[in-house]
Amino acid sequence: MxxxxxxxxxxxxxxxxxxxxxxxxxxxxxxxxxxxxxxxxxxxxxxxxxxxxxxxxxxxxxxxxxxxxxxxxxxxxxxxGCFSVFPAWGGCRAGTAPGSRGRTGSAQGVVTW
The missing domain is CATH 3.40.50.300 (P-loop containing nucleotide triphosphate hydrolases)
Known part of the structure; x- marks a missing residue:
C-alpha cells in the first residue's frame, strides 16, 4: 500500500x-x-x-x-485532516482541517482524562 x-x-x-x-x-x-x-x-x-x-x-x-x-x-x-487534543479545554476538539473553510467539530468523550 x-x-x-x-x-x-x-x-x-x-x-x-x-x-x-x-x-x-x-x-x-x-x-x-x-x-x-x-x-x-x-x-x-x-x-x-x-x-x-x-x-x-x-x-x-x-x-x-x-x-x-x-x-x-x-x-x-x-x-x-487534522485532529488535536487540548486537555486544557477539558476534552477533545477536532481541529480545523485545511480546506474546510473554518468548519470544526466536537469530539467530546472520545478521549477521557
Missing part, C-alpha cells in the same frame, strides 16, 4: 534555527501521534504536513502528489 504522506530529506525551522533536518518518513493509513519535549519540532512537522509551512528543503508528497508550490499545496489540502 502506498503511503498517504511521504517526506524525503525534509528540513524545516524558523529563520536560521533548524528544528527538523533530514527527515525521511512514510505515513501509512492509521492514527499517528507525536510525542516530544517543547521545541522538538512536533508542531513544525504538523504544519509542514498540513502544507501550511512549505519545507525549507526536501520533498513532500500527499496521496502520491508532489507538493512543491502554493498551487499544489492548495490542491492537496482537501485530502488532509
Amino acid at each position: 502506498e503511503p498517504i504522506a511521504s517526506l524525503s530529506g525534509i528540513a524545516q525551522g524558523h529563520g536560521r534555527h533548524q528544528v527538523i533536518t533530514g527527515l525521511d518518513w512514510d505515513l501509512g493509513v492509521g492514527v499517528h501521534g507525536l510525542l516530544g519535549p517543547n521545541g522538538a519540532g512536533k508542531t513544525t512537522l504538523l504544519r509542514t504536513l498540513a502544507t501550511i509551512a512549505p519545507p525549507q528543503e526536501g520533498a513532500l508528497e500527499i496521496c502520491g502528489r508532489k507538493v512543491h508550490s502554493e498551487r499544489t499545496a492548495r490542491a492537496a489540502r482537501p485530502m488532509i
Whole structure:
C-alpha cells in the first residue's frame, strides 16, 4: 500500500534555527501521534504536513502528489485532516482541517482524562 504522506530529506525551522533536518518518513493509513519535549519540532512537522509551512528543503508528497508550490499545496489540502487534543479545554476538539473553510467539530468523550 502506498503511503498517504511521504517526506524525503525534509528540513524545516524558523529563520536560521533548524528544528527538523533530514527527515525521511512514510505515513501509512492509521492514527499517528507525536510525542516530544517543547521545541522538538512536533508542531513544525504538523504544519509542514498540513502544507501550511512549505519545507525549507526536501520533498513532500500527499496521496502520491508532489507538493512543491502554493498551487499544489492548495490542491492537496482537501485530502488532509487534522485532529488535536487540548486537555486544557477539558476534552477533545477536532481541529480545523485545511480546506474546510473554518468548519470544526466536537469530539467530546472520545478521549477521557
